[in-house]
Amino acid sequence: xxxxxxxxxxxxxxxxxxxxxxxxxxxxxxxxxxxxxxxxxxxxxxxxxxxxxxxxxxxxxxxxxxxxxxxxxxxxxxxxxxxxxxxxxxxxxxxxxxxxxxxxxxxxxxxxxxxxxxxxxxxxxxxxxxxxxxxxxxxxxxxxxxxxxxxxxxxxxxxxxxxxxxxxxxxxxxxxxxxxxxxxxxxxxxxxxxxxxxxxxxxxxxxxxxxxxxxxxxxxxxxxxxxxxxxxxxxxxxxxxxxxxxxxxxxxxxxxxxxxxxxxxxxxxxxxxxxxxxxxxxxxxxxxxxxxxxxxxxxxxxxxxxxxxxxxxxxxxxxxxxxxxxxxxx
Amino acid sequence: xxxxxxxxxxxxxxxxxxxxxxxxxxxxxxxxxxxxxxxxxxxxxxxxxxxxxxxxxxxxxxxxxxxxxxxxxxxxxxxxxxxxxxxxxxxxxxxxxxxxxxxxxxxxxxxxxxxxxxxxxxxxxxxxxxxxxxxxxxxxxxxxxxxxxxxxxxxxxxxxxxxxxxxxxxxx
Numbered sequence: 461x462x463x464x465x466x467x468x469x470x471x472x473x474x475x476x477x478x479x480x481x482x483x484x485x486x487x488x489x490x491x492x493x494x495x496x497x498x499x500x501x502x503x504x505x506x507x508x509x510x511x512x513x514x515x516x517x518x519x520x521x522x523x524x525x526x527x528x529x530x531x532x533x534x535x536x537x538x539x540x541x542x543x544x545x546x547x548x549x550x551x552x553x554x555x556x557x558x559x560x561x562x563x564x565x566x567x568x569x570x571x572x573x574x575x576x577x578x579x580x581x582x583x584x585x586x587x588x589x590x591x592x593x594x595x596x597x598x599x600x601x602x603x604x605x606x607x608x609x610x611x612x613x614x615x616x617x618x619x620x621x622x623x624x625x626x627x628x629x630x631x632x633x634x635x636x637x638x639x640x641x642x643x644x645x646x647x648x649x650x651x652x653x654x655x656x657x658x659x660x661x662x663x664x665x666x667x668x669x670x671x672x673x674x675x676x677x678x679x680x681x682x683x684x685x686x687x688x689x690x691x692x693x694x695x696x697x698x699x700x701x702x703x704x705x706x707x708x709x710x711x712x713x714x715x716x717x718x719x720x721x722x723x724x725x726x727x728x729x730x731x732x733x734x735x736x737x738x739x740x741x742x743x744x745x746x747x748x749x750x751x752x753x754x755x756x757x758x759x760x761x762x763x764x765x766x767x768x769x770x771x772x773x774x775x776x777x778x779x780x781x782x783x784x785x786x787x788x789x790x
Numbered sequence: 791x792x793x794x795x796x797x798x799x800x801x802x803x804x805x806x807x808x809x810x811x812x813x814x815x816x817x818x819x820x821x822x823x824x825x826x827x828x829x830x831x832x833x834x835x836x837x838x839x840x841x842x843x844x845x846x847x848x849x850x851x852x853x854x855x856x857x858x859x860x861x862x863x864x865x866x867x868x869x870x871x872x873x874x875x876x877x878x879x880x881x882x883x884x885x886x887x888x889x890x891x892x893x894x895x896x897x898x899x900x901x902x903x904x905x906x907x908x909x910x911x912x913x914x915x916x917x918x919x920x921x922x923x924x925x926x927x928x929x930x931x932x933x934x935x936x937x938x939x940x941x942x943x944x945x946x947x948x949x950x951x952x953x954x955x956x957x958x959x960x961x962x
């Protein structure tokens with residue numbers, strides 16, 4: 461019991477630390493990559509290659525004045541950033557980073573490279589991410605500002621709409637693997653990664669992941685040109701930073717989930733499993749940033765039509781095709 | 791351990807349920823309902839049914855309550871925010887008390903008369919753990935309970951069609 465608690469705690473602390481560091485440095489990567497695409501230099505003053513920029517930004521945000529607008533609902537206004545960040549972080553609990561490890565022979569019994577494996581892992585991530593909407597909706601409402609309210613409402617409508625197609629798009633993977641556990645899903649991809657039989661499901665999943673994380677070209681909730689900055693316009697200091705961190709943590713979770721479901725998770729030749737996992741996740745994150753730098757934003761009606769009239773029927777078609785393929789295969 | 795967890799969850803669930811009724815502000819009422827839903831979800835987890843746990847969170851605490859909040863915010867119910875007082879109508883109070891007493895009586899009858907069976911049912915925790923509870927539930931839904939299951943989906947379909955018809959009418 462004690463050993464279990466200690467290993468679990470150590471794993472949680474390590475994963476949490478790495479995740480927070482990754483979130484901080486994603487901002488640096490994003491600014492560098494977008495700068496490169498736009499033929500600029502990006503951050504380059506703080507430390508070598510601007511590597512200390514995220515830390516400088518963090519200190520700056522911590523020292524900023526913490527404002528609560530007049531007429532705001534104080535309790536909910538304070539609660540909203542936490543409600544946004546917590547789900548983004550706890551969904552990482554079921555992501556497998558590798559099979560097992562002995563830490564280069566340091567441990568006598570192999571250690572699982574994940575915090576936990578529950579038999580409904582995929583659904584757990586969906587359940588937790590469906591709670592993430594609250595942070596955004598409540599932030600928009602409690603700010604007592606029309607831009608924030610519009611941003612919050614847009615975002616909740618968008619997230620609810622795309623959650624549906626996202627859920628349907630992964631059922632194909634679950635059908636092939638015959639399990640909802642993420643570890644079993646990775647194990648089932650021994651011969652071929654699920655991106656091959658599930659290419660349509662993968663495309664739908666990726667579009668939905670972009671919309672779920674409120675990233676360009678689906679970043680309507682924070683469309684600067686029309687809504688100033690959307691749901692977090694009234695937030696300052698660390699509370700603003702928490703929304704920012706939640707967005708990046710969600711991006712990392714979505715990439716990790718895509719890797720696990722479609723790209724064989726930690727599987728790959730020659731390199732150690734964790735390295736493969738991180739490489740694949742980084743490739744997804746790069747695409748996220750790349751899309752942001754290249755694609756213009758959708759209009760709101762286009763976004764809704766795309767979600768309900770294109771992605772949802774396609775996801776259902778994918779389901780039927782997968783079923784037919786599985787019957788034909790066996 | 792489990793008893794303590796159950797006690798805490800039950801207490802929070804009831805407290806939040808009371809707040810749903812007692813709180814003056816509709817948004818806080820809705821949020822209290824979310825807390826109640828979450829507590830119920832974790833009661834499912836205590837019963838080792840992980841599948842119902844996540845579905846309860848996704849469907850009730852997630853989707854349904856977000857839509858509730860959505861509607862509350864769109865309607866701007868701030869006018870509803872007023873000091874709490876007893877409703878004026880005699881009939882209203884009388885009927886309310888009567889219904890509350892009936893519900894209480896029902897609960898009491900269930901608590902006294904219904905006893906848990908002494909022997910384990912067809913699906914004790916060991917069987918469920920071995921065969922996976924999502925798998926078992928799915929099999930049961932599509933074999934033994936397929937008729938009620940399909941009927942429920944037809945009812946939902948009817949509700950969707952009804953909602954669309956009512957929404958369309960307003961535009962014409």
